[in-house]
Amino acid sequence: KQEVTQIPAALSVPEGENLVLNCSFTDSAIYNLQWFRQDPGKGLTSLLLIQSSQREQTSGRLNASLDKSSGRSTLYIAASQPGDSATYLCAVTRGYQKVTFGTGTKLQVIP
């Protein structure tokens, strides 16, 4: 059974700092890995998707990496802003239907 862990559970940083969120998974036979952002009381917003054959994806200040062999992914956020405050979730897909989410990292960026 796939298990997805995100560390830390919560993180508080001053504005402007670069930061890294971690995601680890137990079964490396994945189809893709997707990072999401969730604001309080809202649905999920897709940030980045990495196919199993890829090693990283970039979008603006965000960079996600994937190391399948070690079962790890990181989400790097450069020059953090208060608007980045949210919960960040990673999800891995086995085949193309079985999706397992982590419990998330709650990020607070302090102005």
Added chain:
Amino acid sequence: GAGVSQTPSNKVTEKGKYVELRCDPISGHTALYWYRQSLGQGPEFLIYFQGTGAADDSGLPNDRFFAVRPEGSVSTLKIQRTERGDSAVYLCASSLSPLAGANNEQFFGPGTRLTVL
């Protein structure tokens, strides 16, 4: 529509009642997913549709839960004899079918918050 929509946004019901939650996916997305999210947890997979058929319903917790997608577009999640433990946010997502060469990026709706009193 432009995104995935879900109705109602909030539903309060009494224990033992029947509820229906609706999801309207992005036009053209053949894959549709239902998830349940409890407070402080990540979404938990319930069921996946490819077109009209449920390709994987292994996440449904018991036979009180049922979902349909009769025309391959709108889906309804049905919960019978609701229990207080069913209280959660129910999320719906859709994606282009990887059978068509897509990467299965999932797009989520805003969710329905279900409260069972």
